[in-house]
Amino acid sequence: MLISSFSLHQSVFEHLPDAVYLIDPQTSNILDCNAAALHQVGLPRDEVVQHSVLSLQKDVIGIEQWASIAQAVREAQGQFVFIGRHRHRSGAEVPVEVTTSAFMHQGCEYFVSVARDIGRRLALEQDLNDRDVQLRYALTEASDGLWDWNLLNNEVFFSPQLKRMLGYGPHEMKPTLETWATNVHPDDASRVRRALQEHIKGLRERYEAEYRLRNRNGHYLWVHDRGRVCERDAQGQPIRVVGMVQNITDRKHAEQALQMQASHDALTGLLNRRECERILQQQLQRCQQQNLPLGLCLFDLDHFKDINDRFGHQTGDLVLRKVAHEIQAHVRAADYLFRWGGEEFLLVSAGAPCGHVLHCAQRLRARLAELDWPEVPGLHGISCSFGVAMFPEHGQQADDLFLAADSALYRAKAQGRNRVELAVMA
Numbered sequence: 108m109l110i111s112s113f114s115l116h117q118s119v120f121e122h123l124p125d126a127v128y129l130i131d132p133q134t135s136n137i138l139d140c141n142a143a144a145l146h147q148v149g150l151p152r153d154e155v156v157q158h159s160v161l162s163l164q165k166d167v168i169g170i171e172q173w174a175s176i177a178q179a180v181r182e183a184q185g186q187f188v189f190i191g192r193h194r195h196r197s198g199a200e201v202p203v204e205v206t207t208s209a210f211m212h213q214g215c216e217y218f219v220s221v222a223r224d225i226g227r228r229l230a231l232e233q234d235l236n237d238r239d240v241q242l243r244y245a246l247t248e249a250s251d252g253l254w255d256w257n258l259l260n261n262e263v264f265f266s267p268q269l270k271r272m273l274g275y276g277p278h279e280m281k282p283t284l285e286t287w288a289t290n291v292h293p294d295d296a297s298r299v300r301r302a303l304q305e306h307i308k309g310l311r312e313r314y315e316a317e318y319r320l321r322n323r324n325g326h327y328l329w330v331h332d333r334g335r336v337c338e339r340d341a342q343g344q345p346i347r348v349v350g351m352v353q354n355i356t357d358r359k360h361a362e363q364a365l366q367m368q369a370s371h372d373a374l375t376g377l378l379n380r381r382e383c384e385r386i387l388q389q390q391l392q393r394c395q396q397q398n399l400p401l402g403l404c405l406f407d408l409d410h411f412k413d414i415n416d417r418f419g420h421q422t423g424d425l426v427l428r429k430v431a432h433e434i435q436a437h438v439r440a441a442d443y444l445f446r447w448g449g450e451e452f453l454l455v456s457a458g459a460p461c462g463h464v465l466h467c468a469q470r471l472r473a474r475l476a477e478l479d480w481p482e483v484p485g486l487h488g489i490s491c492s493f494g495v496a497m498f499p500e501h502g503q504q505a506d507d508l509f510l511a512a513d514s515a516l517y518r519a520k521a522q523g524r525n526r527v528e529l530a531v532m533a
C-alpha cells in the first residue's frame with residue numbers, strides 16, 4: 108500500500124502527540140496547527156490560526172523580536188530549541204520545549220514548530236534535584252554516618268560524616284569492607300558479622316547491631332548500625348547494602364554508669380549484695396550441672412566498731428576501701444568478690460575444691476593481718492575472721508550454704524577471731 112496520500116499525511120499531522128504549528132516566517136502568524144496544539148492552549152482553531160505565534164508565549168514581548176528569532180531559526184538549521192511557557196486559556200502556564208525548523212515548499216519559506224509539554228519532566232527534574240540536595244545534606248551534614256557496600260567487589264563507600272565521626276578526613280579510610288571489619292571491637296565482631304549475614308541470607312528483615320568501633324586514635328566509640336539490602340541481581344541475590352551509623356557512646360556510657368550503680372557498692376566498688384544473689388544462683392546452677400564444687404567464703408573485720416569509734420566513720424570507710432582493694436587484688440580472676448553488708452564480704456569460688464578455698468582464705472587472712480596503715484596514724488593493724496562452706500558438702504541451695512558459712516564465721520569469732528573455720532557437715 109502506498110502511504111503518501113495527502114489525507115493520510117493530514118491525519119498523521121492531526122494525531123501527532125506533540126503540538127505542531129506551521130508558521131509564516133515573514134509575519135510570525137500561525138498558518139495551521141494540529142489538535143494537540145489547540146489542546147495545549149485550550150483555544151478553538153479560529154483563535155489560534157492567523158494569530159501570531161508570539162501571542163501563545165508568556166513573557167515574549169513585541170513583534171520586533173520576531174525578525175531576529177526568525178534569523179536564528181534559519182541559522183540553526185533545524186536545531187533551534189527554545190524553552191518557554193505557553194499560556195493556557197484557563198490562565199495556567201504550560202512549560203514547553205519548542206523545536207523549530209525552516210523549510211521551502213514551492214518557492215515559499217515556512218517554519219514548523221513542535222512544542223512538547225515538559226511539565227512532567229520539569230517536575231521530575233525538580234524532584235531529583237530536591238532529593239539530591241537532601242542526599243548531599245544527609246551525606247555531609249546529618250549527624251549519622253552512611254555506608255554503601257558493594258557485595259560484588261567488597262568496596263564500601265563511607266560518607267564524610269562517618270569518617271568525621273571516626274576522626275578521619277574526607278579523603279582517608281580505604282573504601283573496603285576490611286577497613287570497617289578490622290575496626291570493630293574483637294569482642295563484638297562475631298555477633299555483628301552474624302547479624303549482617305543473617306540479613307543478607309534473608310533471615311532478618313534488616314541488619315541492626317550495637318557495637319564498638321575503633322576511631323583513629325584507637326579509642327572505641329559505641330555505635331548503633333542499621334542497614335538493608337537495596338539492590339539484587341537478576342537471580343535475586345543481594346549485591347548492594349546501604350546503612351547508617353549513629354554514635355551512641357554517650358548513651359551507652361550513661362547506661363553503663365546506671366548498671367554499675369545498680370550492681371556495685373558505691374563505697375568499695377565491689378559487686379553488691381543484690382548482684383551476689385543473682386551470680387551465686389547462676390554459679391551454683393552451673394556447678395550442679397557440671398558436677399563441680401563451689402566454695403563460699405564469708406568474712407568480717409574484727410572489732411570494726413572500735414576503729415569507727417577511735418578514728419571516726421570516715422577513717423572506717425577508708426579501712427573498708429583498702430581491705431576491699433587488697434582482697435580483690437589477691438583472688439583468682441574467676442572468683443567473685445562481693446560486699447555483703449557493713450564490714451562483711453563474700454567470696455564465691457566456682458569449681459575450686461575445699462582445700463583450695465581454705466588455703467585461699469588463710470592467705471587472705473594473713474595478708475590482711477600484715478597490712479601496714481601509714482594513712483591512719485595510731486592504727487597498728489586489722490584482722491578478719493573467715494567462715495567457709497562448700498557445695499555440695501555443706502548445702503545444696505544458696506541459702507543453706509550461706510547459713511553454713513555464717514555459722515562457721517560465728518565460730519571463728521567465738522574462738523578468738525583472726526582465723527578461718529570450715530562449716531560442719533549438715
Ligand SMILES: Nc1nc2c(ncn2[C@@H]2O[C@H](COP(=O)(O)OP(=O)(O)OP(=O)(O)O)[C@@H](O)[C@H]2O)c(=O)[nH]1
Binds near residue numbers: 408411450524
Ligand atoms: N565506717 C563505716 N562503718 C560501717 C559501715 N557499715 C557498717 N559499719 C560499722 O561496722 C560496725 C560493725 O560493728 P559490729 O557488728 O559490732 O562488729 P565488730 O565491731 O566488727 O565486731 P566483731 O564483728 O564481733 O568482731 C558498726 O559500728 C557499723 O556502724 C560503713 O559503711 N562504714
